[in-house]
Amino acid sequence: MINAVTYGRSDTAMLGFVNTISSEDIALVVDFVRREFMQNKARNTTYHTVENGWPDHQQYALAFPFALEEIALDTPSEQLGAQQRTGRRIFMQSCVTCHDRGRVNDEGVIWDPRPVSYPRNQYSHRQTEAAASPDSISSASPYARHEQAPVLQNPTMQEKEGEALFQKNCAFCHAPDGTGKNWIGSFLEPHPRNLTDPENMREMTAERLRQVIRDGLPGTTMSAWKGVLDAGQITAVIAYINQAFHPLASAPDGVTAD
Ligand code: HEC
Ligand code: HEC
Structure with missing residues (x-):
């Protein structure tokens, strides 16, 4: 570990700290990581927290x-x-x-x-980067057509940012097309909300969306994203949902025109 912190690991985001911190400090930080995270398994590394x-x-x-x-x-x-x-x-x-x-x-x-x-x-139900085509199960299944994200007409920068964030963080459960009818979404209980369904979305305001994304829905697999996405990123996701899946009941705050 001291070696990794000192010289980094090539081909990864882990850079060497040889020119940034002294070797005494590197030894101290490695001791801390080993004691807190590896031996004591400190609470601050657990996922299921309030x-x-x-x-x-x-x-x-x-x-x-x-x-x-x-x-x-x-x-x-x-x-x-x-x-x-x-x-x-x-x-x-x-x-x-x-x-x-x-x-x-x-x-x-x-x-x-x-x-x-x-x-x-x-x-894995997802297409791996190594494989050129979808795996045999999803491509042959009724879930495959929900693996396609909608094509946006002239998206703004913000909508593009929101698209990338949604597809990276939310599509796993809500499907790339927002329906929640992908493989995982189909057997989650309760189902991830269908973000394209007029019935579901009729009363969906930007404020409600912001609150749900920030704080999650306790008792369901919809977790709080406030530790992952900052306020601007949540606004971008809201702009994307509004544009790609269903217009929101109230104009989203902070959404920019270009
Ligand atoms: C949204 C994703 C997600 C869901 C849903 C989820 N977990 Fe986890 N769980 C995690 C992650 C991430 C970790 C940390 C994994 C690690 O440290 O290797 C974890 C860790 C755990 C641990 C290890 C100890 C701890 O608290 O960190 C237990 C036990 C656990 N989960 C139980 C459950 C149970 C029971 C459920 C269903 C009621 C559940 N999890 C649902 C993501 C999830
Ligand atoms: C691990 C699965 C999972 C992930 C990942 C996930 N969700 Fe959810 N989401 C759910 C489930 C399940 C529900 C439905 C809960 C219910 O019906 O009570 C839900 C509900 C919602 C709702 C409806 C809330 C309401 O009040 O009607 C919205 C909006 C939403 N999610 C947006 C998102 C966004 C945006 C992301 C990404 C930042 C995301 N979700 C990531 C599982 C997930």
């Missing part, structure tokens, strides 16, 4: 053994106690989206033919 939109994560305790891969997901139900069965149900409904590397005993087929399922064999 700030990230998980006010009472302990309520999901029954699902922890599945998230932590302590119990295999395909353990026969009769070998699980009632609480473990409940934990597995919670996990499959609310956690598997992100914790998609659960442990299974039998790799078997890629997934069960049920609407609620989980990927196996390190399967």
